[in-house]
Amino acid sequence: MGEVDVDPIITLIPGIDSGQRHLGFAWGPGDLLTYETQYKSQGAGSVGQACPFVHVVRKDEDIYSPILRKLFNESHYIFVGLQRIKEEVPSKNKKPQFISISKNYRSVIRACMEELQQAAVSTHDTTLATQYGNQVSILLAVELIWNLCEVLFIEAAPAGALLRHLLDWVRLHKADVDEKAQEVLQSESPVQHQAYWDVVVCYVLQGRMEEAAQMLMKQASQQPAARAAYKLMDTLLTKMPVYSPGGTQTQTEFDVRWRQWHQECNRCLEDGSFASYSQLELICRILVGDEDTLLAQRERLSTWYHFLVTRLLYCHPIVKPTELHYYAQASMDMFLDARSGPEPLDSILLAAFEFDIHQVIKDCSIALNNWWFVAHLTDLLDHCKLLQSHNLHFGSNLREFLLLEYASGLFTHHSLWQLAVDYFDHCPEFGRVYLELQIERVPLDTEHKAVKVLRICEQRQMAEQVRSICKIMAKKALRNSRLGSALSWSIRAKDAAFATLISERFLQEYCSHGTFSDLDLIDNLGSAMLLSDRLTFLGKYREFHKLYGEKRFAEGARLLLSLMTAKIAPRNFWMTLLTDALPLLEQKQVIFSAEQTYELMRCLEELTADKAAQDADRPLQVGRLSAGRTGRMWETWRAGRWDLNGPSCSRILQEDDIEATKVELLRLALARNLALAIVKEGTIEV
């Protein structure tokens, strides 16, 4: 630790003069917040106008590009598919699958690149076009590296086959030859076309012998005099031995044949068969692998790795993977001597040729501003069991570290966060912790989104997060006075405390309005009622009202009493319950039995005793009421003009008086009912 691989890049923030001002900053998950501070450097008295902005500094802009979003989405599918292979196929021989997955990744990169190219061409905005152009060149490099890694690490071809793959690699990334060839062939006279020889030589440099020979045939038919020379070249080109790893040919056999062919080329050169045809001689020199001739083709080769592959093709066709890096280093030195030095891409490729996977990943991480590439490549290589030896000083391992970084970046995006979940899932050590921390911070604008986030948490048994999300939603609903909605959220979260709070609100609402809201919900609570005591009470109390409404008085009375005796009802609500009992006591038929009436009385006394204890220092309120006054009130109430819970009552009397009156009325009603019940029960017994 401590050493820095490359010097940090300086980012200038527009609008802030860093020479004059001091900057404060705070880290975000994928970005940085910077702001100007008020700190004064010594003596500088004039603070001047401070910059009123907070700047968000983002390292990764690509995530916000609509075209690159497709890359993230499509590769997500491939990534998930790759993780499934591990589970489904236990056999060791999974190489073909890994190769096809690697190819899938690359085709996604290519598709993305093509779209970016089109966008760059069609846009009129020059800055946008440059931006697209830059992204294309990054993707090109990424694809180039990926392809090489696929050839060297995943395919891991043995000597002989290795070169074929490398040739394919070079051909794929130097496709401008085909465009040029198309142009030449479509012209009126291909042979006269100025790019004709260019195309032929490029074909030869890429080892595309048949195509080169076909091109040459056209020239031969135009120059009857030179037929012999062209014929000879045609033979040389078509006869070049090609190693096919699947065939019957052994490596030694191939070596012998190749040497013969090589000698033949040399002989042709020495006896001057092509002496009068400069272009054919050039081709022949390439065929014998003459280094100076090859180096002279710098323009056509354009890169040192093309030079390397061509050189291997004509000098060392059965190069072993272990020898590769000698040639690579040498080719690079030879090719780049004129220029200043290797660029990041060059050193990454060189590291790949040296089979130093970790160096490749490290250099890529430094050179690219996005974790997409390294995370996916590392994951794939890890599946191929190529990364076991390396341990980090931090985190768990390289694969997981990179995946976590990539996924955290995705999580900062307003929409791509959903993809990140699957990446976290496949990080065995810290994935879950990361997910837990990130998922709680997803802004929940709609219930739709909340339901989706909840499902993610529930699938992973993240009880803590489920509770917090439901609580957020319940709070939100409560703020909008959507009690029903709030209640259903807290039921989903099994959050007893919050359910109690909401139940209180329902009861308060009942007390002030005399009616329940959200009946559809409360009537259908079912077993959810048992979540909290208060909710049970709410449900049961509503049930009482329903029974009362349906004139099932006996059942209602029983329920009402049990609410108090079983201590389901909160004590401060008893008075309301007892008041609710009043009309039942006043029915013509006897509803409360004598025993039930005793129970009611006991409840009332308990309540008044409590109250008396509380008001011990105050004069007893009940005593202030004269018997006559109580009687008057009684008449009024019986006439139906009073609603004891209603607001009109409170306007007439002081609060204490209401309480006292209620108690008096209750006592009276209870006594009358008791008398009636005793009489009635007595009569039945006789």
Add this chain to the structure above:
Amino acid sequence: MECINAKFVSQKISKIRWRPVSSSTLQQPDIFATGSWDNEDNKVSLWSVGEHGFSKMDDDFEGDPQLLCEYQHNGDVLGLQTLSVAQHWDRAHHYPCDSAPCTGVVCNSPEIVTVGEDGRVILFRVDHKGILRTIDNADSSTIHAVTFLRTTEVLTVNSFGQLKLWDFRQQGNEPAQILSLSGDRVPLHCVDRHPNQQHIVATGGQDGMLCIWDVRQDSMPFSLMKAHSAEMWEVHFHPSNPDHLFTCSEDGSLLHWENSTNSDTPSFLQGGRNTSIMSRSTVVPVGGNQSLTSSWLGGDSSKVHLEATHMLPTQTLPVNSLDVLGQCLVCGTDGEAIYVNKRVPV
């Protein structure tokens, strides 16, 4: 699977609908609209599927500032139903509910009904500027979806496992009928009506269960089927061949249900990983009239074969919306992809 085309569109799709084609012509639908969600600015886009293979064009649409502005306010596009493009634009600025998200919209020309998280049901008319009718406190929980049952009746589903039937001829804020799931009050997320038989309704809920209801008879679902392992976001009867039903879900699958009353074919369930059928066998009202008894309510489970087929290759990200018309099916996912299948076997 080879006839399924996928396209990545750089936005998470919340709704997707075909533009209806007139039933007299035999042509296939070729234009559909999508709505996105969870973007910083969400949009509605129109796509056309050309006759030759799969050429798609993003026609336009971002140009309507009123629409964009409304949607930015409301957040994600959650409801989308098109009759024709012109009408849709007209309607966009009617979106109601102050700041409360509107969750569903249904159109039965010329009436439009929207429902929202605020538990309101609001009735619009295409040619009217204002609101025709609002039912406040229609529901104490969130209403998730709405469908027309008859010209004056709509059916809503809420997050408390209830279906409510509203009749706009009746005054007051009371539903004409409430149907509900027994046991756990599982939130219902989608509802669709049988195209020919208006009393048959399919719903899908949070637990991925597909319920078939008969709104005439029972306050309980007629049959329950375990369809998906997570929230079912949409259910659709095939408009012209209602023995076929399509469902899509948060678990990333899209199921094609085929109901055949032909008792000769052997009963088998194909493709469904977790598809089991628990049909509450109820006595079918004896009536010789075949056209009256729908195969969906054919209670005798030995005669009814329900076949569920997965329509999409294995995938993980939620499928939010689907629409089917003729032989064409489209669906949109959170993986920012649109799948188009132009040869659905119906």
